[in-house]
Amino acid sequence: MWQLLVIGTLVVVVQGRYENINVKQDWWETAVFYQIYPRSFMDSDGDGVGDINGITSRLEYLKELGVDATWLSPIFKSPNHDFGYDISDYYSINPDYGTIEDFEQLLKKAGELNIKVILDFVPNHSSNESDWFIKSSNRDEYYSDWYIWENGHMNDRGQKSPPNNWVSLFSKSAWSYMPSRDQYYLHQFGPSQPDFNYRNPVVVEEMKNIIKFWLEKGVAGMKINAVNHLFEVDKDVYGGRYPNEPITGKPGIGPDDYGFLDHIYTKDQEETYDMVSQLRDVFDAITIRDNLTRVMMSEASTSIKNAVRYYGSGNHAGAHIPFNLALIADLNKNSDARDIKYTIDRWLTYKPLRKQANWVSGNHDKSRVASRFRGELVDAFNMLVLLLPGIAITYMGEEIGMANGFVPWSETRDPRACRTDDPVNFVEVSRDPVRTPFQWSNGKHAGFSNADSTWLPVAEGYEQLNVAAQRSAVRSHYQVYRSLTALRMRPAFRLGRYESLALNSDVYAFKRWYNDDTYVVVMNVGRVYHVVNLTAFDLIFGQLEVEVSSVLSSRTYSDSVQANYLDLAADEALVLRMQV
Numbered sequence: 189m190w191q192l193l194v195i196g197t198l199v200v201v202v203q204g205r206y207e208n209i210n211v212k213q214d215w216w217e218t219a220v221f222y223q224i225y226p227r228s229f230m231d232s233d234g235d236g237v238g239d240i241n242g243i244t245s246r247l248e249y250l251k252e253l254g255v256d257a258t259w260l261s262p263i264f265k266s267p268n269h270d271f272g273y274d275i276s277d278y279y280s281i282n283p284d285y286g287t288i289e290d291f292e293q294l295l296k297k298a299g300e301l302n303i304k305v306i307l308d309f310v311p312n313h314s315s316n317e318s319d320w321f322i323k324s325s326n327r328d329e330y331y332s333d334w335y336i337w338e339n340g341h342m343n344d345r346g347q348k349s350p351p352n353n354w355v356s357l358f359s360k361s362a363w364s365y366m367p368s369r370d371q372y373y374l375h376q377f378g379p380s381q382p383d384f385n386y387r388n389p390v391v392v393e394e395m396k397n398i399i400k401f402w403l404e405k406g407v408a409g410m411k412i413n414a415v416n417h418l419f420e421v422d423k424d425v426y427g428g429r430y431p432n433e434p435i436t437g438k439p440g441i442g443p444d445d446y447g448f449l450d451h452i453y454t455k456d457q458e459e460t461y462d463m464v465s466q467l468r469d470v471f472d473a474i475t476i477r478d479n480l481t482r483v484m485m486s487e488a489s490t491s492i493k494n495a496v497r498y499y500g501s502g503n504h505a506g507a508h509i510p511f512n513l514a515l516i517a518d519l520n521k522n523s524d525a526r527d528i529k530y531t532i533d534r535w536l537t538y539k540p541l542r543k544q545a546n547w548v549s550g551n552h553d554k555s556r557v558a559s560r561f562r563g564e565l566v567d568a569f570n571m572l573v574l575l576l577p578g579i580a581i582t583y584m585g586e587e588i589g590m591a592n593g594f595v596p597w598s599e600t601r602d603p604r605a606c607r608t609d610d611p612v613n614f615v616e617v618s619r620d621p622v623r624t625p626f627q628w629s630n631g632k633h634a635g636f637s638n639a640d641s642t643w644l645p646v647a648e649g650y651e652q653l654n655v656a657a658q659r660s661a662v663r664s665h666y667q668v669y670r671s672l673t674a675l676r677m678r679p680a681f682r683l684g685r686y687e688s689l690a691l692n693s694d695v696y697a698f699k700r701w702y703n704d705d706t707y708v709v710v711m712n713v714g715r716v717y718h719v720v721n722l723t724a725f726d727l728i729f730g731q732l733e734v735e736v737s738s739v740l741s742s743r744t745y746s747d748s749v750q751a752n753y754l755d756l757a758a759d760e761a762l763v764l765r766m767q768v
């Protein structure tokens with residue numbers, strides 16, 4: 189079937205200097221995707237919660253940034269125990285965010301601006317308030333087997349206890365008791381997120397229908413959330429009972445912590461990959477009919493070998509864009525240039541040769557770049573995301589270098605943090621700090637809302653760090669980001685080859701080139717000044733010209749530098765172009 193898909197490609201004609209280059213590339217293959225967490229982006233109706241009309245009112249901002257598509261964290265009906273990652277009705281919009289008409293309006297406006305819209309789909313679990321789960325809890329004939337139900341186990345004291353030792357990602361037992369069935373249900377995430385039973389074909393059909401429904405509404409694709417949790421082990425193989433998972437023995441981890449167990453029966457099950465390919469068929473059917481590609485993105489926090497399996501193989505297509513979380517998962521404050529090179533090259537090595545790579549530096553679950561590394565490296569990370577080969581994925585706020593907010597226990601909303609019941613250590617797991625309201629201006633609530641209070645507090649420092657300030661500044665992260673999205677239109681970045689070097693333990697550099705047009709992106713991620721020699725790269729010599737420089741760099745556009753003697757200040761990052 190994949191051979192047919194080439195009909196969906198567009199011809200990219202690059203203007204001006206590159207006039208002669210005519211290359212077939214589908215819309216998504218080198219697109220910039222911008223993730224919006226709707227609750228925190230823009231509040232249009234003054235209730236302190238972001239909404240769909242808020243997003244629509246800011247689509248021009250996305251255009252200005254040079255973004256091609258936006259993927260929205262879930263906007264479906266939800267009681268908000270996990271803010272949309274617990275869906276109670278997959279066919280309707282969360283009233284907190286607006287109506288279906290609002291969403292249609294968003295699609296219309298996005299279409300006019302040529303911005304594609306991708307929705308976040310959560311197929312692993314629904315909300316415990318969904319009709320499906322309620323019916324299942326009451327043993328309704330049709331819905332009875334839609335979820336994972338299991339009898340309790342009698343413990344030594346004759347009390348009923350969970351079927352086995354499985355632990356939820358949000359800590360404590362992954363099983364909760366339901367009196368109406370006198371049974372336990374499985375929830376790999378919070379108790380309000382019961383896992384679907386993927387061994388029930390009716391469930392699978394319903395999931396395909398949901399995808400179809402939204403694609404027919406006009407969305408350009410869906411992102412499949414937590415895909416590696418879809419299946420649990422087949423209990424029939426174990427005499428009809430789900431087996432305990434082995435203990436990892438990692439020091440300092442208690443039995444309530446997810447890391448206590450090795451999740452060999454609840455994650456990355458072999459059946460998952462075929463399911464992904466079945467879901468992909470739904471996208472492909474509509475793609476072929478309309479001659480316009482609908483993309484499937486997928487998210488799995490797993491090993492690299494499992495991660496790249498989501499690309500599919502042979503006649504089993506996988507996702508177009510299996511998220512590459514390596515820049516988040518494999519790098520931290522102590523990472524140096526060698527770690528950066530290794531992390532990037534590792535992904536490119538494991539990725540199937542002809543598939544597109546993608547680069548994600550942040551999301552609504554993980555500490556922001558300015559906090560995970562440091563504020564001074566924001567531009568360097570945006571250079572990586574936007575100039576490495578393939579697809580760029582930016583979490584809202586990373587383009588202006590937003591930092592994690594401080595959210596006290598009393599205002600904490602994240603279910604993962606709340607479930608710790610620990611007013612001190614909750615900060616280690618809370619995801620609220622990366623979900624604080626978007627910083628538009630130095631106005632009330634950073635221009636996010638005119639309510640008296642917002643669902644999460646605005647992060648400190650917004651008076652200086654906001655879109656309006658960075659828009660009017662000559663040099664800012666925002667300006668750098670825009671220069672980078674413009675630059676990535678050039679063939680060297682869209683189509684060109686990639687080669688990288690750790691010039692020393694602090695300086696990472698990569699080269700991108702297409703025909704005679706050659707660039708070197710170089711970044712000093714260390715704390716001290718360095719002089720480096722870029723002629724270590726093949727065919728780099730003479731003078732190079734600055735295309736983009738990080739905010740604190742002393743260099744500006746069109747400055748010349750010497751290939752064999754380049755002095756770089758701590759944190760300085762540059763995009764250079766070879767002079768011919």
Ligand code: NOJ
Nearest residue numbers: 270273310377413414553
């Ligand atoms: C992954 C999502 O990114 C996260 O925010 C959510 O809590 C879990 N999946 C459960 O759906």
Ligand code: MG
Nearest residue numbers: 231233237239
């Ligand atoms: Mg609102």
